[in-house]
Amino acid sequence: MNLRGIVAVSGRPGLYKLVGQNKAGYVLESLDAQKVKIVANISTTKLASLEDITVYGQEDDLKLVDVLANIAAAKGNIPDAKADASALKSFFNEVAPNHDDEKVYTSDMKKIVSWYHLLKELPLFSEEAPGTEEHEAVKAEEKAEKKAKATPKPSNAKAPSKTAQPAKKANMTSKKGV
Numbered sequence: 001m002n003l004r005g006i007v008a009v010s011g012r013p014g015l016y017k018l019v020g021q022n023k024a025g026y027v028l029e030s031l032d033a034q035k036v037k038i039v040a041n042i043s044t045t046k047l048a049s050l051e052d053i054t055v056y057g058q059e060d061d062l063k064l065v066d067v068l069a070n071i072a073a074a075k076g077n078i079p080d081a082k083a084d085a086s087a088l089k090s091f092f093n094e095v096a097p098n099h100d101d102e103k104v105y106t107s108d109m110k111k112i113v114s115w116y117h118l119l120k121e122l123p124l125f126s127e128e129a130p131g132t133e134e135h136e137a138v139k140a141e142e143k144a145e146k147k148a149k150a151t152p153k154p155s156n157a158k159a160p161s162k163t164a165q166p167a168k169k170a171n172m173t174s175k176k177g178v
Contacts, residue, residue: 081114
């Protein structure tokens, strides 16, 4: 699942794709059907990349990518984001069994489920994330090929001699009146 460039904006509902940056802020495009473009001010708006978001766990924090993958695996019984709290809690216990019940609120669960419903139709959702083992192996092979193709420096190359450099101006002070 490739969530690179997908962000949540503080104070705004939904998810946005990071399109670019200008001096006023970040240029974002909404992921809903309207495709509204906005400029989020750098100094006042907080952006959270979905790659970096974690869910509180009992021992270790759970990555949002893993939770969304578990939700995708539980195809049949995904509740709506507006479902009652007990249904969301029981569903979340299935998809994120090690989450911390005291720190993860039902509002967080609703937000994650609504994000899943936005993302499931996008091609990024089924795409492999860059930075995985396979992707890193391909990059390493390409890097090795580039090194092999690089032309070596000739062994008889010499550094420029002192005579090849322009002569320095002599520091002459004028002695007028002497």
